[in-house]
Amino acid sequence: MNLLGAARRPQADARRSSGLEERELLERVRERDLRAFERLYRIYQPRLGRFLFNLVQRPQVVEEVLNDTMMVVWDTADSFRGTSKLSTWIFSIAYRKAIKARLRWPDPVEDQTFDTRVSNDPGPDEELDHQRLHEALMKAMDQLSSDHRAVVDLTYFHGMGYREIADIMNCPVDTVKTRMFHARRRLKAAMPGSLFDWL
Amino acid sequence: MADEPHDQAEELLPWYATGQLDAADRALVEKHLASCARCQRQLTAERALIHEFQSLTPEIETGWAQLRGRIVARPRSRPRLGTALAEFWELLKRPAVATLATAQVAFVAIGATILQWSSQPTYVALGSAPVAGSANVIVMFRPEAREADLRGALATSGAALVGGPTEADAYLLHVPVNARPAALEKLRKDSNVTLAQPIDGPAE
Numbered sequence: 001m002n003l004l005g006a007a008r009r010p011q012a013d014a015r016r017s018s019g020l021e022e023r024e025l026l027e028r029v030r031e032r033d034l035r036a037f038e039r040l041y042r043i044y045q046p047r048l049g050r051f052l053f054n055l056v057q058r059p060q061v062v063e064e065v066l067n068d069t070m071m072v073v074w075d076t077a078d079s080f081r082g083t084s085k086l087s088t089w090i091f092s093i094a095y096r097k098a099i100k101a102r103l104r105w106p107d108p109v110e111d112q113t114f115d116t117r118v119s120n121d122p123g124p125d126e127e128l129d130h131q132r133l134h135e136a137l138m139k140a141m142d143q144l145s146s147d148h149r150a151v152v153d154l155t156y157f158h159g160m161g162y163r164e165i166a167d168i169m170n171c172p173v174d175t176v177k178t179r180m181f182h183a184r185r186r187l188k189a190a191m192p193g194s195l196f197d198w199l
Numbered sequence: 200m201a202d203e204p205h206d207q208a209e210e211l212l213p214w215y216a217t218g219q220l221d222a223a224d225r226a227l228v229e230k231h232l233a234s235c236a237r238c239q240r241q242l243t244a245e246r247a248l249i250h251e252f253q254s255l256t257p258e259i260e261t262g263w264a265q266l267r268g269r270i271v272a273r274p275r276s277r278p279r280l281g282t283a284l285a286e287f288w289e290l291l292k293r294p295a296v297a298t299l300a301t302a303q304v305a306f307v308a309i310g311a312t313i314l315q316w317s318s319q320p321t322y323v324a325l326g327s328a329p330v331a332g333s334a335n336v337i338v339m340f341r342p343e344a345r346e347a348d349l350r351g352a353l354a355t356s357g358a359a360l361v362g363g364p365t366e367a368d369a370y371l372l373h374v375p376v377n378a379r380p381a382a383l384e385k386l387r388k389d390s391n392v393t394l395a396q397p398i399d400g401p402a403e
Binding site (some may be wrong): 024034041181 | 209210211236248249254265266267269270273367403
């Protein structure tokens, strides 16, 4: 896995799927339809992979946790009652699995001086091409705690609301808002260029 | 939680930008945005940030093959002996099976295998040390494949049925170790076989 690899659009499977299609797939998974499960896997793999990478940051652990997560989906598809989105259910399983994996692989030490340090990277007057901006963004994300990264990514990439994120991470909505607020400040401090002149 | 209108709106801006606020939150943000140039600038930057994030996707090696392997290799919940016998009887009553009366001996052998399997106290894990006669190949057949197709594949490849069906309708076979590469090749060429893999070591 390479988060800094070539930027490209998310995989088509992930983009084309709808909540209705996913529910239908889950119905077939309940009937032990392996092809339906493969389709569901391919829809969720890029999304979960990205989410989990933000939480555990080790490719081999990501794959292990991702497959463990989908194994739970396969095994307990009958237990999904539809009171939440299917994505919320699957992501919450992945989050719990990632928390357990993190006990084995603790977070990197967070840089507490981050809010105040001055970036030596090119200033706002220097035009950053997209690739450099992507790399700077990912580098800035690397400096966040795993929970902050997860909230940022669930918000910006996965397009989830703060209540859904709170359900996934099993925390109060105010905690989600606070994490997002502080994460944005830290991204601002880490990012070069004009994008973050706004804060 | 933020108390001031500016702080509240600022906190909600990321979800306003992604269209994920409910009506009450959205109204709060929009009311504040109308009079706060700072938050208007922040909103522009939020949208740029969202665009950047959405253009980035990690390149993940597919783990599907591994996950599928875990599923197909797992034993199905073992039916009780009576259930197994009833299933076997239903199998014998199928017209396609009935036409194979000349292969009664083979059916007896399969029936004996099922009975032996259903009476084994524990399932032999795939990672266990292989012993003579233990499963060393896993196969899956097309859903449309008939019993005769299954038997034909076994006969052609020289494999013996050891167990199955697993939870994903896979069957566990045994072939002599030195004959396994050839057996796998024959199984993979069989149009009724959708999967044929060694299960106690790397593919030959």
